[in-house]
Amino acid sequence: MIMHAGYRPLLLSAAIAVCAVLAAAPPARAEIDGHGPDAWRVTGVSRGDALNARMGPGTIYPVIGTFAHDERDLQLITCVPFYTMAHFSRMTEAEIDALPPRWCLMRSADMTKAGWVAQRYLIGEGYEPADTSASSSQPVAGGDPVSEAQDVVRALYEAADLVRVGGRNPLDPANAGAYFSSEVVATLRSQPLQVDPVYGAQDFQGSVSEPEPDPDQPMFRGMITINVEIVNFGRPHTAVFRLRADPGQPGAPIRIFRIEHDGWSFP
Missing domain, CATH: 2.30.30.40 (SH3 Domains)
Incomplete structure (x- = not known):
């Protein structure tokens, strides 16, 4: 040699x-x-x-x-x-x-x-790839990060829908920690929103699909990708949610740290 x-x-x-x-x-x-x-x-x-x-x-x-x-x-x-x-x-x-x-x-x-x-x-440990061949609204027994991420995104849309009837706004910094990372919550406190990052628009009238793990790469180096198909005023697009464990919150739960819409992202 x-x-x-x-x-x-x-x-x-x-x-x-x-x-x-x-x-x-x-x-x-x-x-x-x-x-x-x-x-x-x-x-x-x-x-x-x-x-x-x-x-x-x-x-x-x-x-x-x-x-x-x-x-x-x-x-x-x-x-x-x-x-x-x-x-x-x-x-x-x-x-x-x-x-x-x-x-x-x-x-x-x-x-x-x-x-x-x-x-x-x-x-x-605990990050074994999840079986995403069949969709389920229930977490996998024992819990896995991808299913937990789906639950977080699903809960976000459910909360956003309830705002119309007086529910708590998930984008209010006082409530956002249940869905978003500590860094995103800090951004919500410091910067007023110009566009609703949940729907990717100022106004919404349409439909939202069930959150699904990305079919090509649901998890990569601790980052989980969840896709949601949105139709707003007849125009479809895909909202891409990036999630990971948030050590800034007790127990380091899976939380959203970025949402990507066509041509822009939050934060």
Whole structure:
């Protein structure tokens, strides 16, 4: 193997970093800004095989350990390419697709093992992909994030409909926390709305479909996508809801952090 001049110091630095993780790194959430699950498990590895843990983020680095094919309660230290969820939510699909494969520095629950693994072999505890082949208005037994997200969007439209008969406005900051993230609630407090973000228009007369998970990508890196078909004054369009866990609220419930309509989004 050809070893570049800078390779050995890089390995030494990586080894020191891994040792530091094992010895003294504090517990970390899934993302540096607090979004995502607190624990991860290995997925996509055959029974009898193991997931290689490497000295650095890539296959050019030596294997320094393994995680079992069904290992659970892994702690995520960081991932590269690095981004916060706030930045990720602003990225375009093209920008996301252009990113190189992500690698994550993981640590076992007992802190005896650590190393870099390809993120495609990780899934958040409780974030297993939901079966969206059949729609149901009831949450899946035991609860799953996609079903919870559907319930939030459904409840938002039910509340918006009841406003006409004197119900509490879900866009009132005093009520919005039941549907929106803490950041969106703060936006509602600070900026008067020019257009109703629920319907994507100043006025509404028409119909709204049942909220459905996005058929192509219902969940991606902790972000859930729910689509609603709206017909307003005879004109159809799709409202796209982006949701994720909100650590700014007790229990980190699934909440809406962005609504996308044709040509614009809120906030």
